[in-house]
Amino acid sequence: PYYVDLNQNLFLQASLHSFDPNLVVFVDTCVASPDPSNFRTLTYELIRSGCVKDPTYSSYHSPYSNVARFAFNAFSFVNRYPSVYLQCELVVCRYNDYSSRCYQGCVSRFKRNAGS
DSSP: OOOOOOTTTEEEEEEEEEEEEEEEEEEEEEEESSSTOSSSSSSSEEEETTTSSSTTTTTOOOOSTEEEEEEEEESSSTEEEETEEEEEEEEEEEETOSSSSGGTTTTOOOOOOOOO
């Protein structure tokens, strides 16, 4: 475990274990939960589909394309839960492939009408 105070900035870094300079890492989704085995019932979204959901979430520049850096303020799920668990989905793309998911940024997925 990593212990922090409420509202303390929490800095994270995700690294791709490849030294291929033609790959880039993108943080697509990060969801927090008080239950490490359930990220569907009681959750809090920090970022979803590249769209920032938490006002304290910030991404930071990395000098390496295979490293994604971000931060947010520590929070708690009411007093009943002593821990918060984080689950993130990252995407790996080819560097400078501007049609790839890594270069699309925030993607709002609209639901379509299934009728006719």
